[in-house]
Amino acid sequence: MSLQFVGIDPNTGDHESPTVWADLKEKELVLQGWKAGPELEAECAALELPGHAIGIPDTEAVIRIPARMVEMIREACDAVERAARLP
Numbered sequence: 001m002s003l004q005f006v007g008i009d010p011n012t013g014d015h016e017s018p019t020v021w022a023d024l025k026e027k028e029l030v031l032q033g034w035k036a037g038p039e040l041e042a043e044c045a046a047l048e049l050p051g052h053a054i055g056i057p058d059t060e061a062v063i064r065i066p067a068r069m070v071e072m073i074r075e076a077c078d079a080v081e082r083a084a085r086l087p
Contacts, residue, residue: 003030004079007072018065020072022079029076033063040064 002025009018021030036044045056056062065073 002026004076006076006079007069009066009069011066011068018069020065020069020076022076022083024079024083027080027084029073029080031063031065031073033065036062036064 002023004022004024006020006022018034019032023030041062044062046054048054
């Protein structure tokens with residue numbers, strides 16, 4: 001995996017560290033965030049959307065990312081988008 005570190009939550013203490021990376025090889029965002037609580041996870045799992053099965057597959061997770069990290073996520077999106085345009 002070719003991870004490019006983009007940023008970490010600026011309000012991080014010693015133990016919690018929501019983090020953003022760009023995987024330039026796979027052209028994907030990689031996000032580490034806080035686990036969703038049971039109430040939010042249940043709400044997400046219950047949504048019936050086009051192209052989206054009810055429930056959360058075992059290979060997926062609902063996470064929370066603070067709004068103060070939006071700029072980092074944009075930067076990671078730009079990096080992945082640039083990598084996707086390369087031959």
